[in-house]
Amino acid sequence: MRIQRPIKQSLALLLALTPWACSPQAETKGQKAQQPSSQQGSQPKQPSFELRDVLAEWEQRFAATKPGSYDYQLPTLSDKRRQELFGMLDMATSTSRIRQRFATHATEELKAIGDEAAIAVTLWIESEGTTPEAAGRALELFHASPPAPLLSACLRWLDDPRTWLRIASYRLLASSGSPHPVPRLLRRLKYEEELAAFPYLCEALAELGSPAAIPHLIQRLGIEKQRAMAGDVLVRIVHRFGDQPYQASDGWEGLKHKAQAILRQFQSSGALLAAKRPPLGSPPDSSARPAPAGSFEPLTQREWWLLLKHLGGDPLRPVDDARFVGRRLGAIAVPLVKEALLAKNNFVRVHSLEIARELGLVAKSCGDAVNALLEDHITRVYAIETIGAIHDHRAIEIYELLLRPQNKSPLQIRVAALKGLARFGHPLGIAIARQLLIDTAQSVELRAWAAHAVDRCARGARQRARSFLQGLLDKGEFHGPTLRELLAK
Missing domain, CATH: 1.25.10 (Leucine-rich Repeat Variant)
Incomplete structure (x- = not known):
């Protein structure tokens, strides 16, 4: 596929082709806007670049991608084994004085069992009769090193109506140190309305290297009832990732300035941030964790694809979710967006141009594809704005x-x-x-x-x-x- 051409040729085509159909909806529904009277009866020139059915290509590619560290298909347990593990969980999470003496032994045994115990925890939490307190204690057993089946369950629980379960999921995903959940956590920024859960979501994103929650927190600084919560989370993020930690003398404006500096750093590079200091309140000798590795591994791209594949669909909410996440995802978004720019589906091209435009300099490598779309009468208007937004020469x-x-x-x-x-x-x-x-x-x-x-x-x-x-x-x-x-x- 060849999409590069001399710039004078692109400019000549740009001026020769009048954008009489600048909306993707016009071509999709077979409607053509009226051309100027001097060009009545003429047809738009066909673009010289090749469009691809990227949606089908992605389906084939990611369907063959092995789940990796997250097991999407949880293995089943026999009834006998499930009851045995449920009994151990009852023992490990009990607050009864009689059972306390056995709790430590049960906890160590569950941790040694590993994945089977994690599967049992997910089934136990989702079963009737399990109290939030007991479920929270069970999840806390694996907080230091959550097994793959439990992380997979946490991804499902992100949309659970139970606030306490979402909070536990945010905490476990943050402790995983993996960038794989970042696309789904970014989507939750759009929907998380519970004041009790929102700070845990923001801290989970920050711990995984994404400061995308900073604008949302700064906005909440202006709401009196949420100012203390937002300020506390921003202080933690600035302490963890800022060039200089927050000082009491900085005040609200100083805190906002330092938080915005972290955000600008992310927006200019697109790379997940590395922690510069241990978490606030941790021992001084704790080591600062580096940025999560493997941002472009197949599993992380698979998580992004699960959202991006909806760009060509009719329901508006999944489309808006993909655009919302893509604008905040940084460099992780770029490889698939670059492919989507030359998709056969008109909507996919237009929405991908919007995502690239909002990513700005991070999407500079998309320049050739955006330049090619200057010839496309469907996307020309969007491509003209985007080519400047991504700082193409x-x-x-x-x-x-x-x-x-x-x-x-x-x-x-x-x-x-x-x-x-x-x-x-x-x-x-x-x-x-x-x-x-x-x-x-x-x-x-x-x-x-x-x-x-x-x-x-x-x-x-x-x-x-x-x-x-x-x-x-x-x-x-x-x-x-x-x-x-x-x-x-």
């Missing part, structure tokens, strides 16, 4: 051509170019966007996005651009929420 030349005052490309194409230019933030973009900002013959919408691009590219010499945006807001000449969002960036 071809972006400036493309934007310079599209944003010339005399260029007659459709408004949505030129707005996408300005959005991409703002995301790129390159100093060369100042002159490109400024010529549109000062050109009163251009539309208000185009000049507003040009002001935003100047603002993001200039950084320090941007007062005129911000004044223009504020003036539009004061006069009510453009969409208010959009202007407020641009001014807040």
Whole structure:
């Protein structure tokens, strides 16, 4: 498959093809938007790159992937063996004084048994009559080194309605030291609403090297009833991963600044973070754990695929879950996103461009595929913005051509170019966007996005651009929420 070509050829095709169908839904449903009158009756040129049925390829590839350290198909136990292990669990978790003398022996024996004992624990917890207190004590037996069957059960329990069981699952997955659960834990950021469970989820992600919970915690600092919880977790994350630990003199603003520095480090590299200090409150001689290894092993990619494969489907929630996780996953997301960019399914291509755009510099290796999609009339608008967001070296030349005052490309194409230019933030973009900002013959919408691009590219010499945006807001000449969002960036 060959997707590289001279940039001038790509630019010529970009200008020759008018994006009369910029929505993936248009082609999927067989609907074609009207072309300009000068091109009525003409057909869009076929792209010169090859599209692949990546969904089928993934299904075949990951179906053959062995579960590895997580056993997805738990072996069964005979009734006799199950009852025997259940009795040992009753003994090990009992608070009765009579049984206390036997609890230590039962605990050691269960740990020595290993996987069979872990399977028994999962069955015991899911059986009727097991109290949360007893189940918690049983799970605590394996906290130091959770066996594979128990970790597999924890993945199932992430969506369990019982809060205490989700908390126990977060703690066990965090202690595993493996990056495999990161995609599923990221998905829980979207759904975990229990105040008691949320800090355990955030700490589990941090322990596995992902600081993706930091923006959610900073947001909760502004909620009075949740400020103490969010602040406590942020202090622990900063102590564990920050260049400098939190000091009481830092205050809330200092804590936010140090937490955001950790997040920026992750967003620029995409690599899971290595702990720089032992957990807060642990003995001083404890060693700091390195970043989880094996981020691109088949099992971790399999976990990401279980979400990503829904991009081509109709139900909106699984699609939104995949986009939510992909934007926060870092470098782990890139290999499969790069393949998805050239999928036959229109929705998969469009959503993959969005994920790559939000990953930014981390997805720079997707540049060739994004550049190829400039020819695709379905994805052209999305590709124009994405190629700048991922800092591809071809972006400036493309934007310079599209944003010339005399260029007659459709408004949505030129707005996408300005959005991409703002995301790129390159100093060369100042002159490109400024010529549109000062050109009163251009539309208000185009000049507003040009002001935003100047603002993001200039950084320090941007007062005129911000004044223009504020003036539009004061006069009510453009969409208010959009202007407020641009001014807040």
